[in-house]
Amino acid sequence: MNVRTPPSLLDLAESSLLRNEALAISALDSLPRELFPALFMKAFYRRRSQTLKAMVQAWPFVRLPLGGLKDMARVRVGRPIQAVLEGVDVLLAQKVRPSCIPVNLLFPHRGCNLQVLDLRSTGQNFWIMWSGSSDDVYSRSQMAPVAEVRSRPKQPVAPLDVFIDLCLKKRTLDHFTTYLLSWVEQRRISIHLCCKKLKISAMPMENIMKVLAQVQLDCIQEVQVNCTWQLSTLATFAPLLGQMINVQRLSLSHIHGSALEEKEQQHVVQILSQFLRLHHLRDLYMDSPVFLKGHLDQMLRSLRNPLDNLIITHCQLTESDLTHLSQWPYISRLKGLDLSGITLTQFTPDLQVLLEEVASNLEELNLEQCGITDSQLEAILPALSRCSQLRTISLCGNLLSMAIMEKLLSHTARLSSLKEEFYPAPRESFSSSGALHLGRLAQLKAQLIEMMRGFGGPRTIWLSSSPCPRWGNKTFYHEEPFLYHCYTPA
Structure with a gap:
């Protein structure tokens, strides 16, 4: 009962x-x-x-x-x-x-x-x-109350802070956000509408500007723009970005347009001039920034303070771009560097110098799908071995042989801070037509595990035929050296 x-x-x-x-x-x-x-x-x-x-x-x-x-x-x-x-x-x-x-x-x-x-x-x-x-x-x-004061003279009411997170993912706003913005607009003197995180994935620029006109832009700390914008559109948005002076994390994706034409160059100047005002920026993520090719130095000159993380992915860079990146005054302060999807095959000396410059503080390195070859990886191994603070490394999506994989694992074994390693399946695991042979891969995996037994200490390693195995899969941690294979069917 x-x-x-x-x-x-x-x-x-x-x-x-x-x-x-x-x-x-x-x-x-x-x-x-x-x-x-x-x-x-x-x-x-x-x-x-x-x-x-x-x-x-x-x-x-x-x-x-x-x-x-x-x-x-x-x-x-x-x-x-x-x-x-x-x-x-x-x-x-x-x-x-x-x-x-x-x-x-x-x-x-x-x-x-x-x-x-x-x-x-x-x-x-x-x-x-x-x-x-x-x-x-x-x-x-x-949530404690305001400190009590037994006697205080009357004073004007301070503005009330209203905090929201804005996610502009449709062409029009939802009913609640529309109602709230209308309510705030009628009380602008008495209300500060504060937004810490701003995400834009789909909305006409005219509507975006109307929404942000109600927001205290200096409250924003994180901006994520995941739209297919032309350079001219980003240039229109740039003055608003420049008012977000406390932004710490900025993410821009799929910005189209080359800086070859004079008009497009003017747009680049408009955009990067606003970066000069972002004194608190710590993380900069740029995915598919076509306009950066040959102009990376302009962006770096606009960054007047150190970054913790610099992510530039899926675009083309020139040899001079890599040189300018290596010579950036704050390069040695980086904790995270991600150049995934950028072809670096012809830039061995530049990549070597770059790794030497970031070696003292770097904690995360992502060189996925960069066209790195055996000879190139062998050339940068000494510099990689000096990245003593490295915690995560990914080289997935590069075609590497079993021999260079063995050398790589022997070098990374010396990095005591390394917690997660993401590597491609050895080239010998694939047929001439590119098909993955699981049986052959299992043999190579067992061979690598046996080799690692002599290094001592547990390691978390991913060996994958897919470019990036870290999302959507569990990482296995074992008491002894363990190599985990994450296979994504074609």
Whole structure:
């Protein structure tokens, strides 16, 4: 016989309050702040609009992580969110903040402390912790009320920060984002719309500019543009990018157009001139940047601060581009270098110099599908051996022989920080027509494993016929040297 757990006093009190919205609203003045989140959750799920509106005005915490609660809900949340925004409107309508003199020190939240309305997909831990499911001390400290001040003169209301993540992946915005932007536009003096992460994958430039006109651009820290843009389109976007002065990670993909024509060169100048303003940039990712061929030096001159990671993939570079990259003043500060998809077959000396320059700090090296040959790899092995901080290396997609694979593994065995190695299946595993022979591959794998037994220490190694085995597959870690083959059928 199952015995049902009786409801707690807290559950009974919350249910009683929510049955009578007038009672719940009148009780907020004497409600301990510890009870606010649990009552707010139930009011939100049960769509008690008037209670939500009143609770926002009395919210005892600095931040209201509404996005986390919205993500936890399994019902339509349009009306509850609208009620929250109506509660914010009441706060914004106040000419001055109320005095922070508490009537009862047991309830110091009187006078709303709300400074941040967070609509991002974060904050679930806050709601779980305050509902009694977790004792997350860190969350408690993060959501503590504003420090009490017994007496403070009245002052103008500071703008309320509203945090969102923007993902512009359709030609038009969804209903909620459209409603929110309209709400913000009507309250621009009182609201700061802050966005930490901006992703653009499909939207006309005219609409993008209208959306970003509502956003505090200096709040943005991560920008990801995954569109098929012409250089002229990126040049139109560039002035907005230049205002995102706190960007730390910038990703640009599939930008078409060669810088050979004078007009296109002007676009390149327009774009790179904005890079000069990105003093906090740490990670730069450029996939298929056709315009960089022969002009990499222009981009490097625009980067006035060190980067942690430089990723330039799937484009053509010249010998002079590699030379300029090796001579970049901050090249030795890189922790991650990715040149995958760039043909480097004819650039052995330049690649060797480049590895020597990055050897002291480099932690991740990706040279997938670069057309690297046996002789080229053998020439760069000494420089590779000096990358003492290297944690991850990938050479997948290059056609390498069994002999050079053995030399490579003997050199990488000396790198004590190396945790993951991604290598192509040896050339001898394939027939003259390019078909993979699994039986032959198994023999070569066993041969390599036997060779590695003498090196000592466990290693995580991927041997693959596909260009990049690290996505969508598990990495196996073994107590002894272990070689794992990830085979992707044609």
